[in-house]
Amino acid sequence: GAVVSQHPSWVICKSGTSVKIECRSLDFQATTMFWYRQFPKQSLMLMATSNEGSKATYEQGVEKDKFLINHASLTLSTLTVTSAHPEDSSFYICSAPGEGAKNIQYFGAGTRLSVL
Amino acid sequence: AQTVTQSQPEMSVQEAETVTLSCTYDTSESDYYLFWYKQPPSRQMILVIRQEAYKQQNATENRFSVNFQKAAKSFSLKISDSQLGDAAMYFCAYKGGGDMRFGAGTRLTVKP
Numbered sequence: 001g002a003v004v005s006q007h008p009s010w011v012i013c014k015s016g017t018s019v020k021i022e023c024r025s026l027d028f029q030a031t032t033m034f035w036y037r038q039f040p041k042q043s044l045m046l047m048a049t050s051n052e053g054s055k056a057t058y059e060q061g062v063e064k065d066k067f068l069i070n071h072a073s074l075t076l077s078t079l080t081v082t083s084a085h086p087e088d089s090s091f092y093i094c095s096a097p098g099e100g101a102k103n104i105q106y107f108g109a110g111t112r113l114s115v116l
Numbered sequence: 117a118q119t120v121t122q123s124q125p126e127m128s129v130q131e132a133e134t135v136t137l138s139c140t141y142d143t144s145e146s147d148y149y150l151f152w153y154k155q156p157p158s159r160q161m162i163l164v165i166r167q168e169a170y171k172q173q174n175a176t177e178n179r180f181s182v183n184f185q186k187a188a189k190s191f192s193l194k195i196s197d198s199q200l201g202d203a204a205m206y207f208c209a210y211k212g213g214g215d216m217r218f219g220a221g222t223r224l225t226v227k228p
Binding site: 034038041042043044046049091093095103104105106107109110 | 149151153158159160161163166207211215216218219220221223
C-alpha cells in the first residue's frame with residue numbers, strides 16, 4: 001500500500017521556538033493532505049486540510065498564524081508550530097488519500113511534540 | 117454534519133474469543149465509506165477494514181468482519197479468534213464528500 005512518511009517522530013523544544021513537521025507521500029502524489037492533533041486517550045481532531053499550490057483550509061478554532069501549513073509539492077506538506085508553548089504539546093498526525101484507492105487515507109507515524 | 121459515535125470506551129476479550137466493537141454514524145449523504153482503523157501503542161494508524169455504503173455485502177478481512185446496517189446507520193467490527201496483537205485503540209471513521217470523521221475510539225484489551 002501507499003506509504004506516508006512523517007518526520008520527526010519526536011521533538012522536544014523550548015517555549016517560544018518554532019518547530020517544523022514534514023509529511024511526505026513516498027510512492028504516490030497527494031494534492032491534498034490532512035493534519036490531525038491527538039491528545040492522550042482521545043480521538044483524532046482534524047486541524048487543517050493542506051492543498052498543493054494553494055492555501056490550507058483550517059478547521060474552526062485552529063489558529064492559522066500558530067499552525068502554518070505549506071504544501072509546496074505533490075509529495076510534501078509541512079506543519080510549522082510557531083512560537084510553541086507547553087499547551088501545544090501533543091501528538092500530530094498527517095494523512096493523505098491514496099490515488100484511486102477508494103477514499104482510503106494513509107497515515108504518517110505521527111510526531112510527538114513536547115514543549116518545555 | 118456527519119458524526120461518528122463509539123459508545124464503548126473500553127472492551128476486553130479473552131485470547132481466541134470473539135469480540136464486537138460498536139459504531140453508529142449520522143449522515144444525510146447517500147454515497148460514503150466507512151472504516152475501522154487500529155492504533156496500537158506505537159500510535160501508527162493502521163487500516164483494518166473498509167466498507168462502501170453502496171455495497172450490501174459486509175466486508176471481511178481474514179479475522180475481521182463488519183456488520184453494516186445502512187438503514188440503522190450502524191457499522192460494527194467483529195474480531196474473531198482474538199490475538200494478543202489485536203490489543204489497541206480502534207477508531208471507526210466515516211468519509212463522505214468532506215473530510216474523514218472519527219469516533220472517540222474503543223480501547224481493546226486482550227487477555228491471555
